[in-house]
Amino acid sequence: MKGGWFRGYAIVYLLVLYAPIMLLPIFAFNDSAIVSFPLAGFTTKWFTQMADEPTLHDALRNSLFIAVSTAVISTLLGILAARASTRFVFPAKGAIMGLIMLPLVLPEIIAAVSLLVVFLGIGIPLGLITIILGHVLVCTPFAIAILSASFQSLDKSLEEAAYDLGETPLSTFWLIILPLVMPGIISSLLITFTISLDEFIMAFFLGGTNVTLPVYIFSQFRFPQSVPVIMALGTLLVLLSITLLAIAEYFRRRGIAKTGGKNTGGFL
Amino acid sequence: MTFSADRSTMIEFRDVHKYYGDYHALRGISGEIKSGEFFSLLGPSGCGKTTLLRTIAGFEGISSGAVLIDGKDTAGIPPNKRPTNMVFQSYAIFPHLTVAENVGFGLRRDPRSAAEKSRAVDEALEMVGLKGYGGRAANALSGGQRQRVALARALILKPKVLLLDEPLSALDKKMRELMQVELIKLQRQVGITFILVTHDQEEALVMSDRIAVMFEGEIAQLADPETLYRRPNSRKVADFIGTMNFIPCEVLSQGMDTIEVDAKGLGRVTLSTDQAPPPNGKESPVVGLRPETLTLLYPGQSTQDRTVDGVVDEVIYFGDMTYYDVYIGGTDVEVRLSMRNVPGRPILDVGTQVQLAWNPSALVLFR
Incomplete structure (x- = not known):
């Protein structure tokens, strides 16, 4: 068979990538406190048990607050940066954009430790706000990458036409640019929300006594009896992430089709 | 192809220079465009013709000299305050709006009632042969139809000058020839000064009352089509035209x-x-x-x-x-x-x- 080896390699690769995640729902519905085969039977009790965990509820509330704030702030910053980088020429543009995008590849633990030192040094109390700041740092490059594609596919003469037809630069932004990049904005909001929701290192270092969902999950692994509940929680998180990312990708593609651009590939 | 020279001046260029950094894009453009004239800026790509057009619209500032529209210096006047409207090379049809919303876009600040505006939109659409297309999505139009929408959208504001930046270059040959004739008819009908930028010498000869041939940021010759063709003033112009x-x-x-x-x-x-x-x-x-x-x-x-x-x-x-x-x-x-x-x-x-x-x-x- 032509390319048989490569096909086999691809299948093994995908299995290693996704098979462990598939174990999550399996054990989430398994009627046993011990995570091992053979399976004991079907139950939904681990899901109902989540309702009786007040610390889980706190973590969920914290995570949602942080994720929503992070999504809004990093998307706003992303709009400004993407607009600037696609429409204007300014000195050292390449270097500035490169530095802004750097957190994408920077070891996150380094950034988290540095931020921790700075916050403690200038006396900012650790809490939800400091986690949000850390998450904005992580998420803004993603927002810029998504939004730059949206702004890039926008024909400059559309703005000029609106300006020519009597609108001001500001009303042109509201009437023409914003509606056309809206799919990109929605896509950016959803992806940064998802990243923030799953993020662990920043939340762990910068949270003080505040716990987010990933930190909660990590802490609960010390107690064997709560592992099945974590499996149930993980199952829900995976479902939520996949749904949000699928919606985000839908909007990203629709936005590019709307402005007549070419799809150059996104994160999905 | 005759054009009376006694009409008033609509556009006047006074020794216009434009630099992009070190690049000298316009090198002392002087000349007049008459009111009601179909005028073409003709030249190879990079000759400065589009830059010159955009100085009239206000999208490009000039480094020295003056551009006058209807006797008034345009220095410092932004595009939205100029009595000019433009048909863009890409047509720049707003993809998220309907045909009628596109055509009526410039009327947003018009104090007339909604009913009157809607009538004006219908009239503009009828003028360009798109009667009944108002409710369609702008995205669903063909190239020729987009062109017509762009024309209607620019003409609905009754500008003193209509600027056309290579408006036919994206159309196929048959459609282009059809639109050339339609543009000439439209210009006669509305009597507005049309300024066309083109690199196609045939198009310029067919459509224009007068043509400015440009090379390297300068006007090489400004004349009516027959003079340009029969009595080119340089070998370069002669070679470019026909x-x-x-x-x-x-x-x-x-x-x-x-x-x-x-x-x-x-x-x-x-x-x-x-x-x-x-x-x-x-x-x-x-x-x-x-x-x-x-x-x-x-x-x-x-x-x-x-x-x-x-x-x-x-x-x-x-x-x-x-x-x-x-x-x-x-x-x-x-x-x-x-x-x-x-x-x-x-x-x-x-x-x-x-x-x-x-x-x-x-x-x-x-x-």
């Missing part, structure tokens, strides 16, 4: 009203001074001759014009026309001539001995 044969020659004597030249293959010719634009002194002298001013004499035909013998070197058949490349006067000078194909007139073969008729008045001397 086809012209250039025959090396020697200037024998220069009189008050006449110039005597010896053209290779044609022999001695006396030209009037208006056949000789001012010399630029850079190139060796040539006389220019358009292909259609040369006639192939068939056996038994006679002529009042001068004649020259030749040998057919190449035959290019175009259906309605045939082009012949002919060596003339026993020299290595080759000229191209065009003959209309009519029934009973055979297409000649390569190598045929022929006689060509030509008239000295058709020559232009470049030196």
Whole structure:
């Protein structure tokens, strides 16, 4: 068979990538406190048990607050940066954009430790706000990458036409640019929300006594009896992430089709 | 193709210069565009024609000089406050709006009632032949229809000047020819000054009352199409507009009203001074001759014009026309001539001995 080896390699690769995640729902519905085969039977009790965990509820509330704030702030910053980088020429543009995008590849633990030192040094109390700041740092490059594609596919003469037809630069932004990049904005909001929701290192270092969902999950692994509940929680998180990312990708593609651009590939 | 020169001035360029950093894009443009005129800026890409158009719209500032619209200096006036509207090369149709919303976009700040505005939109759509298309999504239109929407959208504001930036370049040949005629009719109907930017010399000749030919940021010649074609003021302009044969020659004597030249293959010719634009002194002298001013004499035909013998070197058949490349006067000078194909007139073969008729008045001397 032509390319048989490569096909086999691809299948093994995908299995290693996704098979462990598939174990999550399996054990989430398994009627046993011990995570091992053979399976004991079907139950939904681990899901109902989540309702009786007040610390889980706190973590969920914290995570949602942080994720929503992070999504809004990093998307706003992303709009400004993407607009600037696609429409204007300014000195050292390449270097500035490169530095802004750097957190994408920077070891996150380094950034988290540095931020921790700075916050403690200038006396900012650790809490939800400091986690949000850390998450904005992580998420803004993603927002810029998504939004730059949206702004890039926008024909400059559309703005000029609106300006020519009597609108001001500001009303042109509201009437023409914003509606056309809206799919990109929605896509950016959803992806940064998802990243923030799953993020662990920043939340762990910068949270003080505040716990987010990933930190909660990590802490609960010390107690064997709560592992099945974590499996149930993980199952829900995976479902939520996949749904949000699928919606985000839908909007990203629709936005590019709307402005007549070419799809150059996104994160999905 | 006649245009009365007594109309008022709509646009005036006064020694306009434009620099992009070190790049000198416009190098001292001066000239006037008359009210109600169909004016074209013609030139190869990079000659500054689009930049000049955009200085009228207000999208480009100028480095020195002045651009006046209807007698008023435009310095510091932004595009949204200028009495000009533009049809963009990409048409710039707003993809998220309907056809009617696109056409009516410029009326947003108009104090008229919604009903009156909607009537104005309908009228504008009817004018460009898109009656009943108002409710359609702008995205669903063909190239020609987008073009019409862009025209209606610009004309609904009744600008003093309509600016057209290569508006036909994205259309196929048939559609382009159709739109050329429609644009001419539309311009006559609305009486607004049209300024067209194009790199297509044929398009400029067909559509314009007057044409400014631009090279490297300068206007090389500003004239009506017939003058441009018959009396180009430089070899470069002659070469850019249509086809012209250039025959090396020697200037024998220069009189008050006449110039005597010896053209290779044609022999001695006396030209009037208006056949000789001012010399630029850079190139060796040539006389220019358009292909259609040369006639192939068939056996038994006679002529009042001068004649020259030749040998057919190449035959290019175009259906309605045939082009012949002919060596003339026993020299290595080759000229191209065009003959209309009519029934009973055979297409000649390569190598045929022929006689060509030509008239000295058709020559232009470049030196």
